[in-house]
Amino acid sequence: MTATAEPVGTTAVDAARWPDVARVPPSRVRGTVARAISLRAFARLPIRVRTPGGPLPSGGGPGTPVLELHRPDAFYRRLAAGGLIGFGESYMAGDWDAPDLVALLTAFGGGFADLVPRPLRPLRALALPTQPRAERNTRSGARSNIRRHYDLSNELFALFLDETMTYSAALFDGGPAADRADLAAAQHRKIDRLLDRTRVGPGTRLLEIGTGWGALAIRAAQRGARVDSVTLSREQCDLARARVAAAGAADRADVRVADYRELRGSYDAIASVEMVEAVGERYWPVYFTALDRLTAPGGRVGLQAITMDHARMRASRSAYTWMHKYVFPGGLIPSVRAIEEQVRARTALRVADRLRFGGDYAETLRLWRAAFDAGREQAAALGFDGVFHRMWSFYLAYSEAGFRSGLIDVEQIVLERA
Structure with missing residues (x-):
């Protein structure tokens, strides 16, 4: 017992x-x-x-x-x-x-x-406790950290995400959203803006680092791009492949399990949506060097990143927090300054476009949490108990509060290679 x-x-x-x-x-x-x-x-x-x-x-x-x-x-x-x-x-x-x-x-x-x-x-x-060595984002550590969050259950995520299965900030068209249909439209708007700014169209060779459940890969393939998309989550990979096939895009979008450090090739565009937060400060140089190596001359990189104030990031970068322990092991939210410093030091890229939309993330999280709370019985049927429900609800509320108070923000940052 x-x-x-x-x-x-x-x-x-x-x-x-x-x-x-x-x-x-x-x-x-x-x-x-x-x-x-x-x-x-x-x-x-x-x-x-x-x-x-x-x-x-x-x-x-x-x-x-x-x-x-x-x-x-x-x-x-x-x-x-x-x-x-x-x-x-x-x-x-x-x-x-x-x-x-x-x-x-x-x-x-x-x-x-x-x-x-x-x-x-x-x-x-x-x-403050410090991050356990086992949660550092080595190749094995990164796979373990990702599994602990993204491999919980595709069915669990489907309870609160909209039909696009997009697990990142949406971009709303002014005013509060009413329901999941509004959220799906806002997720497409976010994806389309990033694809527009990275000039993704017919024949574009696009690399996506961090697949999610396939929404961006499908959208890009529908534009005529040829997409390579990588994730460390087997659960995500399996469902993303199925979604790509169901959208009739399997001949233009390949999804596989791979670490960004393993990638080779040359791409006209790279998209990486809310993935840099999982890299960890120790591996930022490797990540940004990989972006530089993989971007073809004249190519563009579209990053979407949660950010925080630089001084606050430096003060908390070695801390082990509730979010690390229970939700996102191994992560660190970067500052815009830290991203810019890595771009200057590690790449031949330059910032070509930026958009801040933290208020939209707060609205995204509000809708996610309402859907998650409404699905409590379904989550319990999947094996997630009452403590998990309180933990996940707290995580979503804590994150929304972070955006509403201004402690954190989110940006699309587009980089261009000469």
Whole structure:
């Protein structure tokens, strides 16, 4: 029989599957310190905090987001032991909730710089865990990291993605989207813009690094391009091949499992959508050198990348976060400056076009999360338990809040080779 912790609400924690969620760290002393720091942060943030013993002093008034602390002691002890990892695990365990999770996390994001008292900030680097060596993006490590996310289940991703099965920021035509049909149109708009800017048309030799589930490869093939598309995910590869065949494009688009470091050839255009975030800083030189080597004279590279402020990236680049532990092992969101520095140092490419559209990513994530939450029963039937549901919902809300607060952004960056 599988051991479980006490259920919180309707969520029982499987201690074998989620050991760090089931276990509450034992140190009450450190929990007391974390409580004092948290109370200081609550008082400065535009939120309200409610506990079983009544409301806590906080900086928010009527109408501001609410943090419901169901088990304050467990919350503080997890925070003391794991920082933001503990914050996320505490949500997974059901120690706290929020009627509007995105609004609450956006408020936290807006006050991010002030959450830790100034005298303690130099100690953050010492307290933060560092990335495990096993999660570095060596060839074997990259395959393992990708499998842990993208090979979860094609059926799971289909629950919340639109019909294009595109798992990256959409580009909307102004105003909020109403439903998945709007999202599909916005995904096609994003893909078409990248293909337009990289001049993909009849006869173009296109390389796609990071297949997803085939939407860009299909769109390019329909323009008459000849597409080589590579992924490290076997699940993605199998479904992308089937989708390419169903679209009647199998003679123009080849999808295979391969590492970008293995590729050879010369291409008129390269597309790499939200893949650089999975490369890792240690391997950026190899990645950008590969882009340069694979781009033919006069060719173009279309990158779509999630980005963050350069100083914040440098401060957090060696940290091991909740997102690494549970969602995207081995990743690092680059800054635009870091990308530009790699392009100058490693390539003969130059920036020809840029578009920022972080607000569109927030809208994309809103629609994904609504669809994911609506599909909770279907996810459970696929074997994903209540803790997984809270984890994934937190990930989508956390990401949306990042874009809404401006902590992260997304850009299409087009590079051209002379």
